[in-house]
Amino acid sequence: MIGIIDYGMGNIFSVRKALERMEVPYFVSGLRDELKEADGYLLPGVGAFRDAMQNLHAAGLADFIKDEAAAGKPLLGICLGMQLLFDESEENGRTKGLGLLKGKVLRIPEGKLKVPHMGWNQLQVHNGSFLLEDLEKQYAYFVHSYYVKAEEQETVLASAGYGVDVPAVVGRGNVFGTQFHPEKSSAAGLAILKRFSEKVKEGSE
Amino acid sequence: MITKRIIPCLDVKEGRVVKGVQFVELRDAGDPVELAKFYDEEGADELVFLDISASHEGRKTMIEVVEQTAAELAIPFTVGGGINSLEDMKAILRAGADKVSVNTAALLNPHLISEGALYFGSQCIVTAIDAKYDEALGSYRVYTHGGRKPTEWKAVDWAKEAVKRGTGEILLTSMDQDGAKNGFELELTRQISEAVSVPVIASGGAGNADHFYDAFTEGKADAALAASIFHYKETSVKEVKDRLKGRGVNIR
Numbered sequence: 001m002i003g004i005i006d007y008g009m010g011n012i013f014s015v016r017k018a019l020e021r022m023e024v025p026y027f028v029s030g031l032r033d034e035l036k037e038a039d040g041y042l043l044p045g046v047g048a049f050r051d052a053m054q055n056l057h058a059a060g061l062a063d064f065i066k067d068e069a070a071a072g073k074p075l076l077g078i079c080l081g082m083q084l085l086f087d088e089s090e091e092n093g094r095t096k097g098l099g100l101l102k103g104k105v106l107r108i109p110e111g112k113l114k115v116p117h118m119g120w121n122q123l124q125v126h127n128g129s130f131l132l133e134d135l136e137k138q139y140a141y142f143v144h145s146y147y148v149k150a151e152e153q154e155t156v157l158a159s160a161g162y163g164v165d166v167p168a169v170v171g172r173g174n175v176f177g178t179q180f181h182p183e184k185s186s187a188a189g190l191a192i193l194k195r196f197s198e199k200v201k202e203g204s205e
Numbered sequence: 206m207i208t209k210r211i212i213p214c215l216d217v218k219e220g221r222v223v224k225g226v227q228f229v230e231l232r233d234a235g236d237p238v239e240l241a242k243f244y245d246e247e248g249a250d251e252l253v254f255l256d257i258s259a260s261h262e263g264r265k266t267m268i269e270v271v272e273q274t275a276a277e278l279a280i281p282f283t284v285g286g287g288i289n290s291l292e293d294m295k296a297i298l299r300a301g302a303d304k305v306s307v308n309t310a311a312l313l314n315p316h317l318i319s320e321g322a323l324y325f326g327s328q329c330i331v332t333a334i335d336a337k338y339d340e341a342l343g344s345y346r347v348y349t350h351g352g353r354k355p356t357e358w359k360a361v362d363w364a365k366e367a368v369k370r371g372t373g374e375i376l377l378t379s380m381d382q383d384g385a386k387n388g389f390e391l392e393l394t395r396q397i398s399e400a401v402s403v404p405v406i407a408s409g410g411a412g413n414a415d416h417f418y419d420a421f422t423e424g425k426a427d428a429a430l431a432a433s434i435f436h437y438k439e440t441s442v443k444e445v446k447d448r449l450k451g452r453g454v455n456i457r
Binding site for chain 1: 303
């Protein structure tokens with residue numbers, strides 16, 4: 001069973017519906033005691049990094065997520081949820097993240113390219129992962145103005161080119177993230193959600 | 206590199222798609238959800254629903270349509286038409302739309318853009334601009350109320366103002382070209398695309414695949430929207446995309 005972590009940031013309607021279409025069992029909660037029952041977690045998120053971290057801390061969820069990740073439960077951060085997995089962000093001043101992966105969240109450099117990075121971009125797969133099998137050169141839907149500068153290149157499982165190399169799928173051990181919205185990324189995105197769900201299911205057996 | 210987007214637009218009235226849609230193979234060509242799925246399968250990059258309901262009941266029905274569409278669709282979609290307040294935006298976005306588009310209400314009260322962008326993030330707020338060339342102005346003039354009322358704004362100035370206030374995207378319709386099917390208004394599109402830092406969706410005038418090519422190259426648009434040529438099957442999303450790929454445009 002997947003637990004979708006609800007901390008008041010962003011729209012989880014679409015991701016819920018995508019899981020329902022794939023018949024993946026899930027529940028939504030913002031309470032540690034309830035979430036604890038899950039076999040794996042989705043950390044969604046749209047909005048500002050600082051607000052998101054404040055909300056997570058206020059609900060006691062920041063430490064909870066770190067503990068659960070350390071205990072080996074699969075975790076998938078989506079969009080802002082992926083950025084929160086890293087050490088810190090420069091969005092609206094410096095804010096500390098969850099620190100589960102090494103790196104910083106920076107503003108996409110303005111220049112010839114428009115910010116936000118909005119639209120369909122092609123995935124370049126760097127490190128083989130069960131999440132990305134057969135997805136080389138597939139497209140995903142991105143909407144974001146900040147990107148992750150990962151410290152450990154091996155955690156960047158796939159990237160997309162947008163002036164800078166934008167990490168698109170990250171992961172180490174049982175902690176994963178997608179910068180794009182898998183639930184809005186047609187076949188490729190749904191495949192990633194499905195594979196993550198299967199990983200959660202395997203862990204529960 | 207990011208791809209150029211092809212966006213079919215559906216007019217929805219009291220929960221039904223109107224303005225001539227010819228899809229014999231669909232069970233119900235007036236059902237927004239079925240049409241949305243059809244375009245998704247054809248390779249549409251995004252969809253726009255324009256709610257043209259006149260009644261309060263029609264607006265409520267639209268929320269149900271948005272919910273059903275969001276439940277079935279794995280591509281982003283925008284809802285516009287009659288969005289007057291932050292409450293309207295909330296209702297549409299909570300029902301599962303990815304973006305809302307504002308037009309007349311934003312011109313009457315530009316603060317609506319700032320409010321929406323602050324609350325939901327810029328990426329959720331699209332500003333739709335209807336513009337028409339104006340000899341006296343020597344430029345393109347912005348209109349409200351579905352093109353019925355002229356404003357004092359030049360299109361390029363209003364686009365910049367909307368971006369300053371936090372809009373994440375501009376949906377630019379040429380009233381001169383709309384429905385004429387002889388191509389997008391390239392000069393207008395290029396002016397706006399060059400003036401703002403957010404993506405610009407060209408709209409109005411699509412008649413064939415090559416018109417999209419012109420919008421992306423000469424017009425420098427990031428996306429292009431069309432309605433009737435897709436609904437009447439004069440061409441298809443797939444055909445347009447194949448043609449663009451053949452001409453070297455970066456397309457999904």
